[in-house]
Each structure stands twice: as structure tokens, then as C-alpha cells.
Amino acid sequence: MNHENLIACHECDALFRKPRLEGKSSAHCRRCGALLYRSASRQLDGICALTLACLFTFVIAQGFPILELETGGMTSRTSLIGALATLWTSDMRIVAAMVFCSTALFPLTELAALLYVLVAIRQGYVPPGFNRVLRAIQFVRPWGMIEVFMLGVLITIVKMVSLARVIPEAALFAFGALTLMLVLVVMFDPRTLWDMADEIKARRGAIGAHARRGSLHKKRATS
Numbered sequence: 001m002n003h004e005n006l007i008a009c010h011e012c013d014a015l016f017r018k019p020r021l022e023g024k025s026s027a028h029c030r031r032c033g034a035l036l037y038r039s040a041s042r043q044l045d046g047i048c049a050l051t052l053a054c055l056f057t058f059v060i061a062q063g064f065p066i067l068e069l070e071t072g073g074m075t076s077r078t079s080l081i082g083a084l085a086t087l088w089t090s091d092m093r094i095v096a097a098m099v100f101c102s103t104a105l106f107p108l109t110e111l112a113a114l115l116y117v118l119v120a121i122r123q124g125y126v127p128p129g130f131n132r133v134l135r136a137i138q139f140v141r142p143w144g145m146i147e148v149f150m151l152g153v154l155i156t157i158v159k160m161v162s163l164a165r166v167i168p169e170a171a172l173f174a175f176g177a178l179t180l181m182l183v184l185v186v187m188f189d190p191r192t193l194w195d196m197a198d199e200i201k202a203r204r205g206a207i208g209a210h211a212r213r214g215s216l217h218k219k220r221a222t223s
Helices: 044-063 080-089 093-123 130-143 146-160 170-187 192-222
Strands: 006-008 015-017 026-028 035-038 067-071 074-078 165-168
Touching: 044 080, 044 093, 044 170, 067 146, 074 080, 080 093, 093 130, 093 146, 093 170, 093 192, 130 192, 146 165, 146 170
Parallel strands: none
Antiparallel strands: 006 015, 026 035, 067 074, 067 165
């Protein structure tokens, strides 16, 4: 048995030969039925464009105000960066660090790392640090909680409507769009990129072997 063409189920540790998938098919464990991996060849362009759109929306969500509050003739605007600064200066540094990591650092890390490997795989080569980048994506993915932050903002709006005039700003709509797009990004399993990287390496290895055989034949012909 070729040990380089095996895959282990992450649920029951059963070993299977790794089939080559085409189209939108997926591979499941025969023992427990767990999903092993999906074919991502046709999803590559779409998920790459979606990840890039998420990064642009992320910048808008972070840099613009979320809400504008108007009460008693006074107007106040609130952005995520401003809220973090207020928490930090109010001796709530642990809360500020947690909010920063879950709404900015971890989502940005996941999107940037995913775009890094997607662009490279789409161009037909395996980027440096490929395995470490994919492991980093899998590590930070559960800690990105933009949807939780969005839910908290909506609850705050409902409570503040009776106390002040609440005007939604650009960042609120950006966070809403980002939440929906991240749902689609999370549905993409980055583990399938390992299979695509294996195919690229095998294809390049075959091309290299063919080139070496051709050069060897030329040397023999000239001698």
C-alpha cells in the first residue's frame, strides 16, 4: 500500500486510500460517516474573490464609525477602535484585549493567511510555510467572533433607541455584510488545500522527471 496516499478520519482514526475527487463531490468515512474532505478545485476562484471582498469590508468596518448617538443636542460617534481605546483607558484592559483579538486580530489573521495560500495555489505553486499557515488558520478560526460582536451591537441599538436618536453609520453595514460573507468563508475547509498542494507537487515532480529523462536522452544521443 502506498503510505503517501492515505488519509485518517479525524473522528475514529480509520485509514483510507485518498480518492481523487472531481466537481463538488466529498469523501466520507466508511466507518463513522464523518466528512474527510471536499473537492475544492471549482471553488477556488469563488472563495478567493470572497476572501478579498472580506478584507476590503473588514477595513471599512474597522476604520469608520458604527453608530451616531444624538441626545439633548449633543452628538457622539462610536467606532470599534474608539470603543477599544475607551475600554483600555477605563482600566478594562483584559476586556479590551479580548474584544480586539476576537473582532480584529484573529479574523484579520484568518483572512490574510487564507488569501495568501489561495492566491499561491491558484497560480499553481505551493507557497513557503504552507503547512504552518494552514495550521494557523485552523487555530484562529474558532476565536473569531465578529457575529457575536454584531449581535451585541444590535442589542445595544434596541436598548438605546428609547434613550437617544440612533443613526447607523457605514461600519455597521460593513460589519453586517462581513458577518454574512464570513459564514461562506468558514464553510470552506482549508484542509482540502493540502490535497491540492499534493497534486501540484506530484505534477511538478512528474514534469521534472520528464525533463530529466529528456536531457539524459539528449546526452546519450550527442555522445
